[in-house]
Amino acid sequence: MWKFIVRRLFITLPQIVLLSVLIFLMAQMMPGDALSGLIDPNIDPAAIEEQREKLGLNNPWYEQYSDWISGALKGDLGQSFVYKMPVSDLIGQRLVNTFWLSVATLIITYLIAIPLGITSGRYNDTWADQLITSYTYVGFATPLFIFALVMLWVFGYMLGWFPTSGSVAPGTEPGTFDYIVSKIQHLLLPAISMALITVVNTVQYLRSEIIDTKQKDFIITARAKGASESRVYNRHIFRNSLLPIAAFFGFEITGLIGGTVFVENIFGYPGMGQLFLQSITQRDYSVVTSVVLLFGIASILGALISDIILSLVDPRIRIK
Template sequence: MKKYLFKRLFQSIPILLGITIMTFSIMQLAPGNPMQTMINPKITSEEMEKAQENLGMNDPIYIQYFNWMKEVVQGNLGYTIKTGQPVGKVIIERLPATLLLTGTAFIMAFVIGVPLGVYSATHRYRLPDYILTVISFVGISIPSFFFGLGMIFIFALQLGWLPTSGMVTIGADYQGFALFMDHLKHVIMPASVLALPTVAVVMRFTRSSLLEVLNQDFIRTADAKGLSKRVVYLKHALRNALIPVITIFGLSIPFLFGGAYITEHIFNWPGMGSLGIQSIVAREYPVIMALNLFTSMLVMFGNLLADVMYAWADPRIRY
């Protein structure tokens, strides 16, 4: 296993290098430049040109890329164009809020999706199976912004059960359990919106994989031995059916972070998604590139985590 992990980490180096080249190239192809968002009548064209020169925007593209990579390797992700703050500091300030949202959505997706998939498979071609199938297709198809606005309208504006936006109640000085409950009230709706597509996908994958396993010989043997349905389904069938679901487990990590862009914007959640939207509007290229690099690393980490978990789910797998 150690040799396999080392090999995968070594293979990640050229992949990361290619990602940085693509990210930097896409930013160069974007229309305009960050200086255009800072124009005001008091700045002369000479001062604007001097500012661009100081920021290195007039250097050849390959020089700009190598200068950026040199700083990234040293742990410096650059500085914001408007405020001059370190990009790493800005991202770290937003990271806890995003981790709270995506972590809650991640737990919801698998705690809800796997049991529903098992229930659907064990009641196949019956009314509950048909109802869950329809719900899963709706969950996959419905746009997150529409679902989010619908939840705000129903649960916040009409029923008044939950707050419309934000992470904490403004002006409140909660402590301890009261603060936890306040966070919980604020995170329920955005986490539900973020988790819905993953719940639907996990449920469908669990159902189809479990149905395939239930038709295999070792399941019929377990049935013939007189084992209870609970033991057959949960101990023998489900573990073997989890391998396709583990793939979703790993890949859902970057998917949730990517989906947080729209969800955080809708609910005014102060995380990395909101930061990404603001950076795109303000053409804060260093922040955008840092966020893309962070998401790319999450994709590779998710794939590696899924491969490692395969060995836990199926002892026949060897690396």
Template sequence: MLKYSLRRLLGMIPMLLLISIVVFTLAKLMPGDSFSGEIDPTNTDPQYIADMREKLGYNDPVYVQYFRWISDFVQGDFGKSTRYKMPVSDVIGERIPNTIFLGAITLLLTYIFAFIMGMYAGRKPYTIGDHIIGGVNYLGLSIPSFVAAVFCIYFFSFQLNIFPSNGSVDITITDGTFEYWLSKIHHVILPALMLGLLSTASYTQFLRNDIIESSRKDFVRTARAKGTKESKIYNVHILRNSIIPLVTFLGFDIVSIISGAIITETIFTYPGIGQLFFDSVNNNDYPVLMTLTMMFSFLTLFGNLIADILYGVVDPRIRLE
């Protein structure tokens, strides 16, 4: 498995190189640059803007700009944010803990709800409870997460005042205290539920259908014929086989949660890299925009690798060579 992982990691290099060319080209095709919105004759000297463009190399040929950017990028120099006037690594470093925390809570809630509802619906198919769970899931699949987020903010934040509508923590609380972490959890629950809504619905139906299918297979009939308890049949034999495809989705969840956080964090004004990506697009902050896009691309490739490795871990019959 180690050789397989190393081979896959080395295979990412040419793929990331091609992605970097596409990312850089698309960024340069965007109208304007980071100084376009700063030209105001009343308070900005146009000559200063022109000098800054020349200093930053915006007037150089495109291929010169690309090789300068990619060479610095490989060395860990991601450039300087034109909006925040600080290194891109520092800008992203301030936001990424919030997104990681949001993603962890989202995964936790997603798998808890999916396992509870999927196991119940799979063990008791075509009952009233199964139909209710199916109806809730299809409702979750049909409503876009950003629409559901707006309604949840209106009801749970403005009407019921249960959850906060924005931010990641109460700014009046001292950093690092127990109340601080309670506040962070309180702020993250609502966006985490919205971000995991689609995955929960699809995973529940997937697990439910797989459990029903597995319960009709020969090894289950054999277990019943030997007098094995139904709880052991479902919790050990059936669940072990049904969980294999579900666990492999974890690698893809890493990517889908971070990419989905772009909309969710923007709606909830949650200070993570999703909102940072959206702001960098609006402000033509090319260094931040290209760095985040490359990071998302790497996570996509890395998530595929994690999914393949997990598949081999949970199913011993599969060997990765």
């Protein structure tokens, strides 16, 4: 097992290095630079050029990359030209919000997906299965940003059940009970909106696993030996069908990254996704490259986690 993990780590590290190079090069190809649009046009162009020289913006790309990656390894991601603060501090503030949003979304997703998937798989081709399957088809066809807008309009503006923006009520003192309640209230609607769409993949996957497992030889044998139906489902079908869902967990992390970009902007939730789009429009390149790098590393690590869990569930996939 440890040999498998070490081999996967040796594959993961070059992927992260290549990812960092590609991200930096794509940022270099974006129009303008970190100073574009942020300096008074009446300032002497020579002074602007002097500032670019001071910041190293005129250096060859490989020198800029070397400076950027060496700083990143030390925890220094540069300075935000828009927010006038270190990028690491800025990301640290937003990362907490995105982390809790992702955790809440995952919890709600599995709380919904597992009962629906089990019901749909166990009672396949019944009215309950058809109803659940219809929901998943609608979920597959519905864009997340459209669904999130509808949820915001209905439950935020029309019914007023949830706050419509921010991550906490203004003036709430951190650490108090009211602060925690306010954080949860601001978190629930975007998390539910994401979960109700992302849940469809897990439901369909679990349904297919249960239907497939029901037809396996060891299930037929268990029934032939006189095992009760509840024992067959609880001890054999459900257990074997739920294990691959655990392996799917890492890929759920990857899916959440794209979802947070849309949802955080729609709900005005101050997280990494909102920071990412704002930094692009404001040409805050140091923030853009850092956020994309963190998103990419999260995706790679999510795939690594899935591979490790899957190797624990099914040792046959381990590379010999």
